[in-house]
Amino acid sequence: MIVITSPHISEERVAEIVHQIEKTGVQAHVSRGVDRTVIGIIGKADPQLAEHIRSMRDVENVIKISKSYKLASRDFHPDDTIIEVKGVKIGGDNLVVMGGPCAVETPEQIDEIARLVKAAGGQVLRGGAFKPRTGPYSFQGIGIEGLKWMKEAGDKYGLLTITEVMTPETVEVCAEYADILQVGTRNMQNFDLLRKLGTIQNPVLLKRGFSATYDEWLNAAEYILAGGNPNVMLCERGIRTFETYTRNTFDLAAIPVVQQLSHLPVIADPSHATGRRELVETMSKASVAAGANGLIIEMHTDPDNSATGDGVQSLFPDQFAKLLKELAQLAPLMGKRFD
Amino acid sequence: MIVITSPHISEERVAEIVHQIEKTGVQAHVSRGVDRTVIGIIGKADPQLAEHIRSMRDVENVIKISKSYKLASRDFHPDDTIIEVKGVKIGGDNLVVMGGPCAVETPEQIDEIARLVKAAGGQVLRGGAFKPRTGPYSFQGIGIEGLKWMKEAGDKYGLLTITEVMTPETVEVCAEYADILQVGTRNMQNFDLLRKLGTIQNPVLLKRGFSATYDEWLNAAEYILAGGNPNVMLCERGIRTFETYTRNTFDLAAIPVVQQLSHLPVIADPSHATGRRELVETMSKASVAAGANGLIIEMHTDPDNSATGDGVQSLFPDQFAKLLKELAQLAPLMGKRFD
Amino acid sequence: MIVITSPHISEERVAEIVHQIEKTGVQAHVSRGVDRTVIGIIGKADPQLAEHIRSMRDVENVIKISKSYKLASRDFHPDDTIIEVKGVKIGGDNLVVMGGPCAVETPEQIDEIARLVKAAGGQVLRGGAFKPRTGPYSFQGIGIEGLKWMKEAGDKYGLLTITEVMTPETVEVCAEYADILQVGTRNMQNFDLLRKLGTIQNPVLLKRGFSATYDEWLNAAEYILAGGNPNVMLCERGIRTFETYTRNTFDLAAIPVVQQLSHLPVIADPSHATGRRELVETMSKASVAAGANGLIIEMHTDPDNSATGDGVQSLFPDQFAKLLKELAQLAPLMGKRFD
Amino acid sequence: MIVITSPHISEERVAEIVHQIEKTGVQAHVSRGVDRTVIGIIGKADPQLAEHIRSMRDVENVIKISKSYKLASRDFHPDDTIIEVKGVKIGGDNLVVMGGPCAVETPEQIDEIARLVKAAGGQVLRGGAFKPRTGPYSFQGIGIEGLKWMKEAGDKYGLLTITEVMTPETVEVCAEYADILQVGTRNMQNFDLLRKLGTIQNPVLLKRGFSATYDEWLNAAEYILAGGNPNVMLCERGIRTFETYTRNTFDLAAIPVVQQLSHLPVIADPSHATGRRELVETMSKASVAAGANGLIIEMHTDPDNSATGDGVQSLFPDQFAKLLKELAQLAPLMGKRFD
Structure with missing residues (x-):
């Protein structure tokens, strides 16, 4: 950690700051430059030290050199995490494809889509039973009934299932019916939800907040890991920028970046990242070329008669297949298995 | 609502889209332009209709003309909402100042700060007992004990109190001890929390999500209003942009904009918007000149010895006073009472 | 074009607006909705009409349905533009690779790098002689001498050359020595430069402004095309967002988007988009998977002893090869020829 | 300057980096932390050194402590710059108001508006003769004729004049007819134009690029100052963000920030920052409360019959007055003179 002081700071004030630092058990090295005095901190600093020093008078900036997350960091866990669920491996050189509708609507709908996902070679069935919606008057999801229909369809066709969990109270019921739980972009910093997910063992797919930095995203993962659940995968789903033609800006460089910073698997979501059906196929391939460990893709059989919205980015079954x-042709070139 | 179709759409497909629209009970008017066919929708459209149509094949875009929120809209409630709590009026031509530390630390600390807020002319004591933190290893707040200390200090000096509530489960205990509940920027779209806050009558200060549009912010307020709690105030606290010198970019134009769109009071938070003590005084005045109905400002007596971070933007008591x-001089020029 | 008026607009005012619209030779259709009156414009509207109407009293918004660019649009030119320079084809199903240093430094440096680019299979040698720099005290490039050295190296090894042109006055000298001229991100809306480039026939690589929308980017291309130079290629090089870990956010979805909107070739620049050497290889592959017609990649033999900056994203020659x-393995899977 | 190396860097490599640093005549101090080695640089580093080191192998980051601009910095020029033009003072505790149309249209129009600006108490007449336009088919301005009409109107009513200059070649003719030259947001990094403006003595109003950081903005000013023209004022005109309700996001905190970093006057442009007439008055007051040294405001007598666009943000004359x-009431409260 490096502390940069205001110009013209007095010797006495520097000494006071050094005193505050050293009483936490680390060493402080002062070097006086032309314009600024810089204090380097050597040793294992408490996570709260940076915040404390930043709030002191005459401190202009504090620059952290070490990362604030540990369990999520590749520095402390050099090998790729591979999550295994009922024989499906996620992470490392395996490519996983999750497909399905935005929302579960009827037992027939989810059964038919499950059949198509399986036939196309997907391993996981996605589908929302609880939907986060911008306004209170939009369709908020079918609820627990939908989870049951999805579980039946998954069991019937031999697919894992993934669904979004929105609140700490529904973690248990979601974990009962679905194999993988998904944290949506608006909940990436719902810390209570993250803490609750740390207490179970189901794998969690943690979507990046649409304005979250890599550091915030990995710190959110750290909440789950620190709670005792090591089965976390990260999901890049686009960030909010000035460009509005696509619903979000798909930050594909996030994939190799977080794979360098972390050992956790990274899944790409080209459906929500673009919000446009006609871009999903191309951006799926680009995601795999960028090194993604998997894809989560919306697919729908009949968007014309869907009551649930978001169909605008759903592939039709023939496109998905x-x-x-x-x-399957691209994966081996990228060192991935897809079978 | 206006539907824009793909170029070269067939007559049959237009007819199908019109059929889907009209079966919801509204009228559709088709006009064929040089490049595109446009379908205008006349009548009171269901909130889910836009989403449904957007997901149809051959629909390029759907443009909403009416707003998706109702109770928060000035169209349906032309007069300013004025929230009255224990004789303090918030909204209209009243200016309210909320001051206090980022976090409650000790009974002595919050008592001393309350005394200073009151002496300076503030009406509300702020202080966090539950703190949302990026990483799991940072200080997470004192908890309920802190709420009690703050209530005592508020009662002693005749100040209202405001504190952040982070989860649906703690809404009741927070509402027991604090007069006003605050929803933090990361929770603006924690819909379960919003729904819960709709079931109580304590006023709620809803911070804008750091990447939320005005429309999303007002829709979040709509969740609380639709639940039955009319006492909502909005808080602009800066948005995330490419500029990193300030912690956030303080979007002061948000104040007159949401005052035009909505009847709810708007409070400005120059402390978190800038993240720099030396900007807080200037930006507080700019906020009042922009028409803010109030300010929420961090103040601390001794940031050097605070263990809680965020002191970097806290005013010292003499600056606050x-x-x-x-x-008090500026307010009347802006048509506001501050006393 | 669709005009949305203020609520409660009078019949008289609507009639005045209609009059203003119709005197330009197009038709106006008025429809009155619940909250707003909407005026649809049918016919070939003058490009200035939207601006004019937007500035009228009681007009709340003007939504353009047709695009404001014509020559750059695929609507008016359905087939891919293929630019042929000295036997190298750019566009369509050809993949082109441009490689070289950020800046030309010495004749020996550029000769050696040209040799390596050719040996690896690249078709174009890149190198800057005039450098746009944030501050006036940074190295501003070698100038014309550098262009000559680059031309010699290109001729010797049978490579096309590309260099950045920064001002209208130097367009001619750059066009004399280099095959392709590059417009940098900061100059995307230097309209005088664009107009000048419309008067020559050398191909122009137009980098996207780091905060330009797709629409602004294609309008910038329109300036060159409208001047009479049809040989324009577009270059995605990252946009500015809140994420600072990478120098820019590489907007890979821009590639399929502008290929749908336009017939012009699209080149990707993973070096500047990421600003990090360790990401360039992965993001080059992702660019090709996203459908890029080519890549422009920085390569340097000895960044330790380079005086010119920007080496942080340069590949070493072995990485480039x-x-x-x-x-070459990936291209055929994406329907591209690379030979 | 502080250099942060990759983890696990060898002693030999650190020694090589130190050697590269020290051969430029500054000192390097190495400190080895738990995860990273940090090299502090003491002494007056060459501006190119940071770029050079960043491009070296095993260097992870270079953090600049000193600013890269000198002449624009308050560190080297503690007193406010006050620019005096024909008796009008800009900077320090003077408030200046510049008003007028987006574009000069006819001699009668500019004469009438000049009369109104003067009557209301403004000191400077604004008006564009050369207009930067996104697309090539929009109105590009009247040209030199417009400059003459504006000069006549300014002389007649005793107003200074300001106009936008877009190219190095037109600097001289603009400087002949207008008192102050304005650099538009898209040209903030048109370095050739900045260099040319360094060679004259007319005051220059330098608009912030719509995605420029404070540092880039002050470096752009440095180009003009370094060329020999000390008469530079900065203009905040809004930045591009995800929020599209306002045309730009008005970054009012930029005013006190750049006044702390620099001694140059700061003018606010609420017209372009918001793009909405109904926000201009409120945001003008907020700008003055934020400490602006002046305002530049669009005003038009008849936007209905204007052919030039941008009228959507023009005040009507009665609003301007x-x-x-x-x-005039607000200024003294903010320590400013407006007369």
């Missing part, structure tokens, strides 16, 4: 065939 | 004197 | 081998 | 009366 064609894409997976192409991914 | 001087600022409030200057605001 | 290995990457091009891998691209 | 009322605003200036209110500013």
Whole structure:
């Protein structure tokens, strides 16, 4: 950690700051430059020290050199985390594809889509039973009934299932019916939810907040890991920028970046990242070329008669099947297995 | 609502889209332009209709003309909402100042700060007992004990109190001890929390999500209002942009904009918006000149010995007192009472 | 074009607005909704009409349905533009790789790098002689001498050359020595420069402004095309967002988007988009998977002893050669020729 | 300057980096932390050194402590710059108001508006003769004729004049007819134009690029100052963010920030910052409360019949006059003279 002081700071004030630092058990090295005095901190600093020093008078900036997360960091866990669920491996050189509708609507709908996901070669069935919606008057999801229909469909076709969990209270019921729990972009910093997910063992797919930095995202993962659940995968789903043609800006460089910073698997979500059906196939391939460990893709059989919105980015079944065939060719070139 | 179709759409497909629209009970008017066909929708459309149509094949865009929120809209409630709590009026031509530390630390600390807030002319004591923190290893707040200390200090000096509530489960205990509940920027779209706050009558200060549009912010307020709690105030606290010199970019134009769109009071938070003590006084005045109905400002007596972070933007007591004197001169020029 | 008026607009005022619209030779259709009156414009509207109407009293918004650019649009030119320079084809199903240093430094440096680019299979040698720099005290480039050295190296090894042109006055000298002229991100809306480039026939690589929308980018291309130079290629090089870990956020979805909107070739610049050497190889592959018609990549033999900056994202020659081998395998899967 | 190396860097490599640093005549101090080695640089480093080191192998980051601009910095010029033009003082405790149309249209129009600006108490007449436009088919301005009409109107009513200059070649003709030259947001990094403006003595109003950081903005000013023209004022005109309700996000904190970093006057442009007439008056007051040294405001007598666009943010003359009366009351409270 490096502390940069105001210009013209007095010797006495520097000494006071050094005193505050050293009483936490680390060493402080002062070097006086032309304009600024810089204090380097050597030793294992308490996570709260940076915040404390930043709030002191005459401190202009504090620059952290070490990362604030530990369990999520590759520095402390050099090998890729591989999460295994009922024989499906996620992470490392495995490519996983999760497909399904934005929202579960009827037992027939989810059964038919599950059949199509399986036939195309997907391993996981996605589907929302609880939906986070911008306004209170929009469709908020089918609820627990939907989870049951999805579990039946998953069991019938031999697919894992993934669903979004929105509150600490529904973690248990979601974990009962779904294999993987998904934290949505608006909940990435719902710390109570993250803490609760740390107490279970189901794998968690943690979507990046649409304005979260890599550091905030990995700190959010740290909440789950620190609670005792090591089965976390990260999901890049686009960030909010000035460009509004696509719903979000798909930050594909996030994939190799967080794979360098962390050992956790990274899944890409081209459906929400672009919000446009006609871009999903191309951006799915680009995600795999960027090194993604998996994809989560919306697919729907009949968006014309869907009551649930978000169909604008859903692939039709024939598009989904064609894409997976192409991914099977691309994956080996990228050092990934897809079978 | 206006639907823009793909170029070269067939007559049959237009007819199908019109059919889907009209079966919801509204009228559709088709006009064929040079490049695109446009379908205008006349009548009171269901909030889910836009989403449904957007997901249809051959629909390029859906543009909403009416707003998706109702109770928060000035169209349906032309007069300013004025929230009255124990004789303090918030909204309309009243200016309210909320001051206090980032976090409650000890009974002595909050008592001393309450005394200073009152002496300077503030009406509300702020202080966090539950703190949302980026990483799991940072100080997470004192908890309920802190709420009690703050209530005592508020009662002793005749100040209202405001504190952040982070989860649905703690809404009741927070509402028992604090007069006003604050929803933090990361929780603006924690819909369960919003729904719970709709079930009580304590006023709620809803901070804008750091990447939320005005529309999303007012829709979040709508969740609380639709639940039955009319006492909502909005708080602009800066948005995330490419500029990193200030912690956030203080979007002061948000104040007159949401006052035009909505009847709810708007409070400005120059402390978190800038993250720099030396900017807080100037930006407090700019907030009042922009029409803010109030300010929420961090103040601390001894940031050097605070264990809680965020002191970097806290005013010292003498700065706080001087600022409030200057605001008392500025307020009348802006048509506001501050007394 | 659709005009949305203020609520409660009078019949008289609507009639005045309609009059203003119709005197430009197009038709106006008025429809009155619940909250707003909407005026649809049918016919070939003058590009200035939208601006004019937006500035009228009681007009709340003007939504353009047709695009404001014509020559750059795929609507008016359905087939891919293929630019041919000295036997190298850019666009369509050809993949082109441009490599070289950020800045030309010495004749020996550029000769050696040209040799390596050719040996690896690249077709174009890049190198800056005039450098845009944030501050006036940074190295501003070698100037014309550098152009000559680069031309010699290009001729010797049978490579096309590309260099950045920064001012209208130097367009001619750059066009004399270099095959392709590059417009940098800060100059995307230097309209005088664009107009000048419309008067020559050398191909122009137009980098996206780091905060430009797709629409602004294609309008910038329109300036060059409208001047009479049809040989324009677009270059995605990252946009500015809140994330600072990478120098820019690489907006890979821009590639398929502008390929749908326009017929012009799209080149990706993973070096400047990421600003980090360790990401360039992965993001080069992702660019090709996203459909890029080519890549422009920085490569340097000795960044330790370079005086010119920007080496942080330069590949070493062995990395560059290995990457091009891998691209040769990837290209056919994406329907591209790379030879 | 502080250099942060990769983890696990060898002693030999650290020694090589130190050697590269020290051969430029500054000292390097190495300190080895738990995870990283940090090299502090003491002494007056060459501006190019940071770039050079960043490009070296095993260097993870370079953090600059000193600013890269000198002449624009308050560190080297503690007193406010006050620019005096024909008796009008800009900077320090003077408030200046510049008003007028987006574009000069006819001699009658600019004469009438000049009369109104003067009557309301403004000191400077603004008006564009050369207009930067996103697309090539929009109105590009009247040209030199417009400059002459504006000069006549300014002379007649005793107003200074300001106009936008877009290219190095037109600097001289603009400087002949206008008192102050304005650099538009898209040209903030048109370095050739900045260099040319360094060679004249007319005051220059340098608008912030719509995605420029404070540091880039002050470096752009440095180009003009370093060329020999000390008469630079900065203009905050809004930045591009995700919020699209306002045309830009008005970054009012930029005013006190750049006044702390620099001695140059800061002018606010609420018209372009908001793009909405109904926000201009409020945000003008907020700008003055934030400490602005002046305002540049669009005003038009007849936007209905203007052919030039941008009228959507123009005040009507009565609004402009009322605003200036209110500013005359507000200015003294902010320590400013407005007369």
